[in-house]
Amino acid sequence: MSPELLFWFGVALKMVLTATVVVLTSLAVERSGPFIGALIGALPTAAGAAYVILALEQPPGFIAASAIGTIAVTSGVAIFAAVYAVLAQRHCLVVSLGAATAAWFAVAYGLRLVDWTPFGAVAINAAVYALTIPLSWRYRTAGEVVRFVRTRWDIPLRALTAALVVAVVTTASSAIGSFASGMFALFPIILGSSIVIMHPRIGGKATASMLAHAQPFLIGLGLGGLALHYLVAPIGVWPALAAALCVNLAWSGLLLAIETRRRKARHKPKA
Helix, strand or coil: CCHHHHHHHHHHHHHHHHHHHHHHHHHHHHCCCHHHHHHHHCCCHHHHHHHHHHHHHCCHHHHHHHHHHHHHHHHHHHHHHHHHHHHCCCCCHHHHHHHHHHHHHHHHHHHCCCCCCHHHHHHHHHHHHHHHHHHHHCCCCCCCCCCCCCCCCHHHHHHHHHHHHHHHHHHCHHHHHHHHHHHHHCCCHHHHHHHHHHHHHHCHHHHHHHHHHHHHHHHHHHHHHHHHHHHHHHHCHHHHHHHHHHHHHHHHHHHHHHHHHHHHHHHCCCC
């Protein structure tokens, strides 16, 4: 097989694998309530796929440096979710999602103007979450996601969007550099695709509830990126990726346990 053909075969394989992961995850989001849907939507599925591919193509130093971009741009995902949650109360899908996506790109552009350290990336996240979590709190609702009928184009559209983003990030990683690769690995594919499917069918307010619930879960993405950055050198890329995933899952599990306990206490009969 020629080098050019091998290159395009690799790109196609990346797109297929990533699309499969994202579609399966977003289908799970649809069938869950806002809290569980937020937990699933905030998992690093697309980002994990992008990092696996980057790890196959780039040296360990590149992966560690990319993790700083991932940590920093987690703040952009929080802003994406907050902007959508606010606008979706009164506006259509195009306006709400368009403004949220524009906000993410604006944050990503601004982040590239600064030479970030891990401490600085964590600090900007802390400042952003101090605003977005209280802002989004009022848009949370309880209950199950309303069932809806999916069109035949919904799943292919999600698959194509996810595949294109990851293919672009991994293929262009050498040109755009480690920091930008880490940022675009965390482009909100799953949250965005879920919005596209849910907003027209169950309404902006119900969809915004999931995005509002996602705010605390997004912190786990930054914690996972921090673990990845510091563990690549001492234990290697693959163990570091596994450890970063465990950190993210542990954070989500902690929030789930707290919420489960809170709900049990709320429904416990009074003596």
